[in-house]
Amino acid sequence: MTETVDTRSAPQTATSEPAGEPAPNASPAPDLELDCRGMNCPLPILKTKKAIGTIEIGQIVKMISTDPGSVPDVAAFSRRTGHEVVEQSEGGGEYSFLIRRTK
C-alpha cells in the first residue's frame, strides 16, 4: 500500500504496520460490534469512544448507525483522536464503520 501525506489524517505512529496485514480488499474482522442504530447525535460518538476503551490497541470496533450525521462526525472523531477508520460503507439507510484503536 502506498502512503500519501494527508494533513487532515491522523498522525502516523512511530510503530510500523503489524505483519500479516490482510489483503487490501478483505475487510478486517471486527473484535467488537456496536449497534448505534436509531441513536442520534452525539450518542454514536460517545458509544464509539466508550467501546474503543474496552478493546486492545490494534483491535477493531465495528459501529453501525442510522444517523447521517455520524458520517462526518466519525471522520472528525478519527482526525481528532487518531483512531483510524479502516473501512466505511453505506446502504439501506445504515452506515457501517470499522475503527481501529491506535493508542
Place this chain on the structure above:
Amino acid sequence: MSDNGSPKRMALIASQGTLDWAYPPFILASTGAALDMEVAVFFTFYGLPLLMKDLKAKVAPHANPAMPMKMPFGPKGFQKFAWPIPNAISGVVPGFESFATSMMKKTFASKGVATIEELREACVESDVRLIGCQMTMDVFGFEQEDFIEGTELGGAATFLEFAADADITLFI
C-alpha cells in the same frame, strides 16, 4: 494534534436551566471528552440546577416564538404540522409548560436523542469537570448535597484559571 503536546481544552459556561438550553453544554462537554479534550463546565445562575440530583429542567414555550410546537405521535403529516399557539394561550393555560416539556421529551426519545441525565452521566464518566457556582448556590439557597456526586464548587476565579488555557470557550 492530540498526539503531540497537551490535549485541546474546552471551557463552557452553562447559564440557562431550561430543558432545551440544557442540551448544548452537556452534548458539547461529553463529545469534547470523547474527542480527547480536557473539558470543564461552569454552571452558574439558572444553569446551576442542571447539576441537581433531581433534574427538573422544563421547556418554556411562553415568549419563545421560535419553538416549533409539534406532536410526537400520529401520521407523518400531523407530526410535521406546527401548531400556531399564541403567547396569550401558552402563558395562561395551566400546565402548558409541563405539557410542552412532556411533548419535547417524547419527541427527543422517538428521534433517538439522549436524555439530559444520560449526557450528564457521560460527562461524569469521562472526567469532565463540573463546577457549580458557589455564589449562585448561596443566592438560591441550595446545599451541596442537592448536587450530583462529582460536582466541584467554585467561583469565577476557579473557572477562569481553567479557561485561561482553553482552546475553546463558550458561554451558553
